[in-house]
Amino acid sequence: MKPIHVGLLGVGTVGSGTYTVLKRNQQEITRRTGRNIIIRMIADLDQEKARALVAGDDVVVTSDALEIARHPDIDIIVELIGGQAIAKQAILEAITHGKHVITANKALLANHGNEIFAAAQQRNVIVAFEAAVAGGIPIIKALREGLAANRIEWIAGIINGTSNFILSEMRVKGLDFSTVLASAQQLGYAEADPTYDIEGIDAAHKITIMAALAFGIPVRFDQTYIEGITKLANDDIRYAEELGYRIKLLGITKRTTNGIELRVHPALIPVKRLIANVEGVMNAIIVKGDAVGPTLYYGAGAGAEPTASAVIADLVDVTRLLTSSPEHRVPVLAFLPELLSDTPIIPMEAVETAYYLRLQVTDKPGVLADITRILADSEISISAMIQKEHADGEDKVNIIMLLHKTREKNINTAIEKIQNLPAMADKIIRIRLEELGS
Amino acid sequence: MKPIHVGLLGVGTVGSGTYTVLKRNQQEITRRTGRNIIIRMIADLDQEKARALVAGDDVVVTSDALEIARHPDIDIIVELIGGQAIAKQAILEAITHGKHVITANKALLANHGNEIFAAAQQRNVIVAFEAAVAGGIPIIKALREGLAANRIEWIAGIINGTSNFILSEMRVKGLDFSTVLASAQQLGYAEADPTYDIEGIDAAHKITIMAALAFGIPVRFDQTYIEGITKLANDDIRYAEELGYRIKLLGITKRTTNGIELRVHPALIPVKRLIANVEGVMNAIIVKGDAVGPTLYYGAGAGAEPTASAVIADLVDVTRLLTSSPEHRVPVLAFLPELLSDTPIIPMEAVETAYYLRLQVTDKPGVLADITRILADSEISISAMIQKEHADGEDKVNIIMLLHKTREKNINTAIEKIQNLPAMADKIIRIRLEELGS
Structure with a gap:
């Protein structure tokens, strides 16, 4: 069967890793896919670096990513340029030319993913991005x-x-x-x-x-x-x-x-x-x-070969799917595009979590009563508290509190009130607490 | 599109869980697959239990697993009977009738997997078994x-x-x-x-x-x-x-x-x-x-719904693949069957690991010298040692040793020699040690 021809855009850390791992494990990967996956073209501004990487192999090196994105011999492009300008242009160009796209570019997907996925759906090509999140972890x-x-x-x-x-x-x-x-x-x-x-x-x-x-x-x-x-x-x-x-x-x-x-x-x-x-x-x-x-x-979550592992897993998936019918592909966002839902994102103010607070107070009688009163008035309850002398013997103490779950808006208001107490010696430290238990 | 028709064999813990989760999450799952997955038939010797489970739903209940394995309306059978006799018969019957098979039956696959996978390959159907290993973990x-x-x-x-x-x-x-x-x-x-x-x-x-x-x-x-x-x-x-x-x-x-x-x-x-x-x-x-x-x-790694999660993931995969061309399916054992390799399994005697030993010895002078001499003669080196008095004040001490990597055969011989020392008060405890570091 005809090998899959890949165009690699960018031979930085991950690009070089991808080339190296694909070459080293070619036999093992072909045992899995039954079809050779071959990098035929590489684009990088640093053509010398690219040429050193592919030394002796039959690979075309160019400085023009768009040339590869348009090239009729290429089935899949792997975008590892990074950044958003050229990367986006190359990906959209490849999609327009009916090529499948693999990318590790999380910034691009986070900012322009909806546009890119829509273009891919229209042209019926795959956009795969296992490498964009948590490196080699699938x-x-x-x-x-x-x-x-x-x-x-x-x-x-x-x-x-x-x-x-x-x-x-x-x-x-x-x-x-x-x-x-x-x-x-x-x-x-x-x-x-x-x-x-x-x-x-x-x-x-x-x-x-x-x-x-x-x-x-x-x-x-x-x-x-x-x-x-x-x-x-x-x-x-x-x-x-x-x-x-x-x-x-x-x-x-x-x-x-x-x-x-x-x-x-x-x-x-x-x-x-x-x-x-x-x-x-x-x-x-x-x-x-x-x-x-x-x-x-x-x-x-990062590094040349771990990220290459994810890029190549996508190459294997796309290779396996390339001749199958599009309607049975795994949807790019797990759900069918026409069934995406419009569930709102909750503003942070409405989110409920538990909290850790550190209050630095001058050691005046009554300050703890004031603090707990404010919390009680806000219906925030305390699950643990410790009080620590300042090491340098200053007239200040650290009060550390763990608070049960409450709304961010609620804690913001309470913190503002506590901060205004005359005994407060410094800015209140607030860190959210996640049990991750259920 | 015509829904996928599933025959469920066995409504024990995992079978019931599969029915429940598939029904509860039907909408969410259809959002992912674009195609309904419907359990049309259930086989269980306890037909009353099966009927109670499907109460009100349009499901045929039978006590005969083979009836479902042969039934022309069924696309996929899910074998959750367990054991090896009937389960194997039902799976092979389903394969003969061109049906895809999902099973959680690790004992069956470990003992008869090669036969089952070969039959499936011949009839060009899928055998999926995510639920057979580590429950819901994919x-x-x-x-x-x-x-x-x-x-x-x-x-x-x-x-x-x-x-x-x-x-x-x-x-x-x-x-x-x-x-x-x-x-x-x-x-x-x-x-x-x-x-x-x-x-x-x-x-x-x-x-x-x-x-x-x-x-x-x-x-x-x-x-x-x-x-x-x-x-x-x-x-x-x-x-x-x-x-x-x-x-x-x-x-x-x-x-x-x-x-x-x-x-x-x-x-x-x-x-x-x-x-x-x-x-x-x-x-x-x-x-x-x-x-x-x-x-x-x-x-x-177990339980009704975690295991059901894996069974249904397989149902989704098979559903996605059902109309695609067979040569691009993920191979059942990850590699193409004709490219399976014949790498030998190493006998345990030739395996190298590190070891923890606990020796219970009567506290005679010279015993530690004898032990370390035997280990040195076997070219086994000690990475850590502690000596513990017996709590009950007996004339025995526990010597605990961590040993660097050596062959199982080597440690067996050394242990046998040490065991024969007159000072040994009890059987030597030997546990392997795995760094899991690289």
Whole structure:
């Protein structure tokens, strides 16, 4: 049978990894598919780098991604350029020319996925993106196929390796955020401009895509609540630990009677949960289905070969499907496009979670009474409290509270009132708490 | 489009769960598939139970599984009868009549899978079995599709909930095996005849199936090394803990240059590994691929609805594929049948692992010298050792050793020699140790 001809756009880390793994495991992969998958053309501005990669192989190298996107010999393009301008143009051009598309570009899908999926549906081609979420972990496949029996209730995941690495280092070494960030940058675990990772934007791209798959809704990145890890103090990591919790940056999406929650923020998780023990650059995602209960998926969320693993899994899937009838393909967003639903995203103010608060107060009699009064008036109840002297012997104490579930709007109002008490010595620290238990 | 007509064989726990979940989530599932999946016929010896389940629905109930296997209105049969006699007959009859088959019957597949898969290939029908391994965890799909880019190196899994529950209880409550087994039976976590679970046979069925998928080999249950948990003493669980390890019953399969390891036995795992913290009836499987590295899959390994989740995922897959061309279906064992390889299974004697030993010795001078001499002569090196007084003040001490990797045959010989030393007061305890690190 005629081999599948692939055009590879971009030979950065993931592109090079994809070429390498596909070549190394060609025999093993052909045992699975019965059909050779061959990279015939590569586009990269750095043509020398591309030529060094394919040395001796029969591969056409060009600097023009659009040339490949239009080329009649190519069945599938693999977009690993990144960014949104050229990547989007190349993908839409390939779709127009009836080619199937595989991409790892979460930022592009989060921002322009609806447009790209619509174009693909119109031209009856596949857009596959296992590599866009959590690297090598086959979470897209699990959501789209493995858990197809379920009404998905919620997803919570550690889906940004850089920020998880930073949080692990802060906890284990007792260092503060900026120190760890600097060393992470030196080690290559954080980019020169780490904004997307540490501000939660990358995680938001991914949770947005997963929410679409889980609930059969369009991609709604612009409605995602996003809070990063830049303001986390080492003190809070330590106090959380004393209380039996670990702080992780989570992407969370949840189906409720009022709509869908979609949010990224640091959260305390009970240490006894498996996901609380996911350390370093690793990723893990819990999916809660009504029939299956919670399932967890863990692995490398980034890196050349783990991400290549996901890209090639998509290549295998598309290869298997290429001659089958389109109406029986796995729908790109798990649900049939015409049956996507319009369930609203819940504004963060209406979301209910539990909370950890740290209040720094001057040690005046009556301040605790004032605080608990405000909380009681807001119908917020306290599940645990500890009081800590300041180490430096200042006239301040730390009061740490765990609060039962309440609405974000409610806690915002209460925090504002407490902050205005004259005894408050500093800004109140507020971190959400997720039991992840049911 | 005409709905898919399903015949359900058996309405025990999983059969009832499948009916219930399919009905409850029909709308959600149809959103995914675009085609209704309807259970049209049910076979069970207990027809009253079946009728109570389908009350009011348009379903034919019979006591004859073969009637359904032959019935021209049925597209797919779901075999949830269990056992090997009738189940096998019904599956082969359905295949003969050109029907696709979904089964959760790991014992049947482990023992007769090769025959069943060959029959299915000849008649060009699908046999799907996501529910046969690890309940609701979509591990078959991960192995067959999600990790298709990889050369799989090894798999290690907690794949029997009953034995994991027993080990958890032994550790947490400090109880011995028989006490915990009795209470597990009362709680319904262990069957009246728990042999398959506690002797490792059920786990062996599952690891055998996974090995076939991972390496593209036939199902080879008869060559699996099997050791259960019945001889584990609470002392060893405690000592392992002191050394930083937890004892789990693992199913392990590994590709080596000499062939494939295939084994089930208790093993120490570093407590810091995620899988060491999988407690109670939950299942978890690590798959190590050459590109993706280790990935872990966790969830409920049994129960009505978790297992139904896997059965229905298969129903969705088969529904999606039913009108597509056969040559592009996912091969039943992940690899094309004509390309299955004949890689040998390595006999347990040739397998290399690390070991934990507990030696009970009368406290004579020189005994430790004798022991370490024997180990040194066998070229086995010690990585850690602790010595414990017997609590009851007897003239015996426990010597606990962690040994570096060596061949099973080698350790067997050394243990035999050590056992013959006059100072040995009791039988030597030997448990394998798996780092699961790379």
